[in-house]
Amino acid sequence: MGNTEEEGKEKEQQKYVTFQSGNEFFGIQIQYVNEIIVFQQITEIPECASYIKGLINLRGKIIPVVDVRLRFGKEEVPYNDRTCIIVLNVNGMVVGLIVEKIAEVVEIPDENIFPSPTIGKGDASHHVFVKSIGKIGNSVKLLLDPERLLNDEDVAAIEQMDTQKSAETGE
Amino acid sequence: MAEEFNTEGMLDMYLFENGQLLEQLQEIVLEQKDADGFDEESMNEIFRTMHTIKGSSGVMMFEGITALAHKLEDVFYYLRESHPEHVPHMELVTHVLDVADFISAEMEKLQNGESADGDPKKLIAGLDKFLASIKGETKKEKENIIKKNVHEEPTQFYLAPMYTEASHFYKIYLTYSEGIELANVHAYKAVYALKEMAEDVLYLPEDILTNEKSADEIMENGFKILLQAQCTEADIRAVIREGYELEKVEICECTPAEFGRGFDCFGSEIQITLDSAEKDVKEKEEKPKTRVEKPMAPGDFVIESKGPGKQKKLAKDKARKQEKASFISVDVNKMDMLMDLIGELVISESVVLQNPDLRVPGLKLDNFNKAAAQMAKISTDLQNVIMSMRMVPLTNTFQKMNRIVFDASRKLGKDVEFQMVGDTTEVDKNIIEHISDPLMHLVRNSVDHGIEENEERAKKGKKDKGKITLSAKTESGKVWIGVTDNGAGLDRKKILEKAKKQGLLDPTRDENTYSDKEVYQFITLPGFSTNDKVTELSGRGVGMDVVVSNLQAIGGSLEIESIPGVGSTMNMKIPLTLAIIDGIVMEVGDSSFVMETGIVKEFVGIRDNQIVQEPDGKEFVMIRGEGYPVLRVGEWYGMKNYHADTEDGMLVIIEVDKQIVCLLVDRLVGKQEIVVKPIPEYVKKVKGLSGCTQLGDGSIALIIDAAGLLE
Secondary structure (H helix, E strand, C coil): CHHHHHHHHHHHHCEEEEEEECCEEEEEEHHHEEEEEECCCCECCCCCCCCEEEEEEECCEEEEEEEHHHHCCCCCCCCCCCCEEEEEEECCEEEEEEECEEEEEEECCHHHEEECCCCCCCCCCCCCCEEEEEEECCEEEEEECHHHHHHCHHHHHHHHHHHHHHHHHHC | CHHHHHHHHHHHHHHHHHHHHHHHHHHHHHHCCCCCCCCHHHHHHHHHHHHHHHHHHHHHCCHHHHHHHHHHHHHHHHHHHHCCCCCCHHHHHHHHHHHHHHHHHHHHHHHCCCCCCCCCHHHHHHHHHHHHHHHHHHHHCHHHCCCCCHHHCHHHHCCCCCCCCCCEEEEEEEEECCCCCCHHHHHHHHHHHHHCCEEEEEEECCCCCCCCCHHHHHHHHCEEEEEEECCCHHHHHHHCCCCCCEEEEEEEEECHHHHHHCCHHHHHHHHHHHHCCCHHHHHHHHHHHHHHHHHHCCCCHHHHHHCCCCHHHHHHHHHHHHHHHCCCCCCHHHHHHHHHHHHHHHHHHHHHHCCHHHCCCCCCCHHHHHHHHHHHHHHHHHHHHHHHHHEEECHHHHHHHHHHHHHHHHHHCCCEEEEEECCCCEEEHHHHHHHHHHHHHHHHHHHHHHCCCHHHHHHHCCCCCEEEEEEEEEECCEEEEEEEECCCCCCHHHHHHHHHHCCCCCCCCCHHHCCHHHHHHHHHCCCCCCCCCCCCCCCCCCCHHHHHHHHHHCCCEEEEEEECCCEEEEEEEEECCCCEEEEEEEEECCEEEEEEHHHEEEEECCCHHHEEECCCCCEEEEECCEEEEEEEHHHHCCCCCCCCCHHHCEEEEEEECCEEEEEEECEEEEEEEEECECCCCCCCCCCCEEEEEECCCCCEEEEECHHHHHC
16 A cells, blocks of 8 residues: 555656746646646735745735746746746745746656756756756656745845845844 | 543643643742732632642543642641641742642643653652641641631541641531521531631531522531531530520530541441430431432542532632633634635625626615625624634733743842733734743843842842833834843943954944944844853853844844843834734835834825925925925835825825834825734845735735834
8 A cells, every 4th residue: 555655656746737938848846836826916025036026815825926937037028818826835835936828737757857958067047947857758848946946045145135134234 | 542532632631721720820829929928719729729630630640740739739738727827938839839840841741742750759758848847837836726718628538637636526416496497507607606616627518608408408417517626515515505496416526537537427426326316317317428428439539629519619619610611722723724714705705795797787786785794794803803813912921931030030049029011912822932932031131140139239229129020012013022120231341342352343343333232232142141150040142142033033123222220121022923903004006005003193195395305315394394204115115106296195104213204105095904914934024014914805915114114
């Protein structure tokens, strides 16, 4: 019984929610995804990182939303009726991810997953967020590391700056 | 399986109830720690508490706790019954607190799934010694012993009563004349008369004052009294005379052992004495015998003590119990769930009520609107109730600090008084969980560092006792919890010296340019302690930094004020997450903001010519001849679509910390009770915002923290 359970878990781990941003397809492990909701009114928060678009009210729970395009450093595109919010739960932190278009839920077996190719050490644009690459037939999905997506050094740096600032103002 | 579950439930209940009892116990003890002794009521209360704990621990088979509780119960039994003089009160207080600590520790073990294996022998020995010492005292003064309220004590059944060699024991049997009304009142008169000379009086039926039916029982079965007194039979007869209402008084002396057995010795004895007397009485006697035995069955005493045994106290006891029963403990998760659901309900309500389908021209909606208003009212009430459910007064937390002050001050040999102000301030439950540790540190620090030694105080000419004041209030959306002492205050010079030694000072800055606030802030740094000696309580330099980091974790801060020689105040400023505040909703651009109603002084629409701009861009507005600084919220936060034109906007004049500022917003929406929710952690702290809230239509408004805005 333990075996099948483990197998089931493994299968679950191989499932990815994929979405389209620009011309590329990205995937997030399904275990991180709480739900997918249609785009809704966002309340802006002043003075925070530009990719944090603001707050939404998810059935009484207030969660921040991040525009994935802005997070990747691309230019903003206007939201339309295909725009969706993927509600992620990463280590208890619930954050919405605004994506242009939801694609599908796919299963990518481990053997079809490869580390993302790099050009030297300086190539860090996607690399920070993309953990690996999944292959389905001929198409390629960039598999994201949700933890880094929300919490990378970038954020840590901002945080540090903030605490320093508050320490200074506190004195 | 089912049985297992059952015992678990019992353990939970046991822990919960006893936890409450212990809290009450500490409260009582600390309330009277400065008195010369416990008053009657608290003694009864402590006795009862120990008795209950003993009983329930016995049932759960926690022998250590049972034995210890029993011993303390013995001590209080003696105190209560014999009223010894010269009881070393402090020693007694310590004993009681030690016992409470032991039991608390054991209960914690149980809670963590360990077994209650603590050894109470040492404490029991201590109590034995204490009991022996006060008994020794009283033997000499036994002449003075007058017993009061003895009739309230049914628990004597299983405890050997205290007696001295001069004591005699009597069994008294009263038969009342037929046709007498209110035999119970007559019986009480007799008891009352006997109490004057008695050391101990027990009687049956016990509930003569509270139970009118006892009159019938007395008429039927007679009235039985067990008396312990230093008097002769003649003395008793002098007090209780046979008269027109009292048909017969029978008195016979018995041994202490018989006395200890209670009323079951009655049956046999009386039977013998009555053999020659009235046979019908004997027959009647048979019946109560079986009834009487019941309360004395071993193990039954727990229930019995709460039973009809305590006439006067009974009413009070019952009220207390009811009060307790009206509280239940609920899983916080369930409450959170309920709250979320209610939030959803409110949103779906507005979706229904403002449904576009209803906007059909010519549609009559009178009845619908009536029903809708009713529904809106109910959902608002519902929201308010769930909010208030999470709010807990700080009283308990403060009460615990009382204990810490007491312990610490005794350890350090300082006289410290404890005072609470505003302890009924309500705070969200999860906030309370976070502040008790920091608060404890602060209180300990104040006793240890703040308050001077007794001699030093005397030298300084400080006449009043050392005093720690805990205060709480809500202001501008935050809870302020202050720990104030009237001690020496912080030593600026010493702190600066130390800071210099540790290289904390900016070498380019003159020492004197540091403000007091800045200097005091040094003591919150890790490893910083001005106490030269490391004591058990503090001085290791951990503490203040822990306090600060704990507070920061919940978005709070610590402010230190101090006046040398007068004392210092540590103010914890804690956000009121989840609290409801009365707020003014306003709009700037596409966003809504909320501000606490309390700080808003007025709203003014102004003309451009009232605004004066300084060359550096700072603006102020002249209102009634006074100039106030103006803050354009839209511009300040770099928002889009806000009204740049002053005359389109509305000026909100607020006052924080006696500072007046005007905020320019686009539009006022209205006044509303709002629920403060924290801004998700993911979004880093934004200056001037203390939280967010959900408005009635489901949209989100940001809460402006005026004090933060001004920083």
